[in-house]
Amino acid sequence: MVGCGNSLMSEDMVKDGYEDIMNVDISSVAIEMMRTKHASVPQLKYMQMDVRDMSCFEYEYFDNVIDKGTLDSLMCGDDAPLSATRMLGEVSRLIKPGGTYFLITYGDPKVRMHHLTPSAYNWNISLYILPRPGFKKPGNSSSSSAKPCLEAIPLTSEGMLPPDYVLEDPDSHFIYICNKKVGEVAQIHPHTH
Secondary structure, eight states: OBTOTTOSHHHHHHHTTOOOEEEEESOHHHHHHHHHHTTTOTTEEEEEOOTTOOTTSOTTOEEEEEESSHHHHHHTSTTHHHHHHHHHHHHHHHEEEEEEEEEEESOOHHHHHHHHOOGGGOEEEEEEEEOOTTOOOTTOOSSOOOOOOOSOBOOOTTSOOOTTOOOSOTTOEEEEEEEEOSSOOOOOOOOOO
16 A cells, blocks of 8 residues: 555455555655554565655565555655656556556646556556535535436546536546556656656
């Protein structure tokens, strides 16, 4: 998991049966706190590193990578496009063919797809949209009115939402499932510092 912070997600994954979860974060404080908290959980490993340079891992080292806000954080920083390119290049380099990059973000396709679609990444991308829990349509005072879409949203050939798609909750979570293609060689260029 990139940018794990102090999230409970990895701990919950162990409870669900996952056996080998590497968590990375740029914050040494967060990493030490989580190492201490989970010292007796051998399935969880923690490393302090910058996700824009994960060169300590070999090519195609991971089956999957989960990102629940790290790309969003980089997009708010200095040199956002370069930072995003470096991180996504590293993620693509590290995922085995057939593996998946799970991106959970507030970024809709207009602001995320151009970062996810360079051919060098070799990804087939599916999009799911989850409204905020408790979201109510304007004028609807009853219970939550927006329902999560449990099917992938069809995207246009440019990777955008269809023109007739109505996004009920603009603060939805966008889940991009980026599957690394099998049998195709990515042209990942080493990053420069």
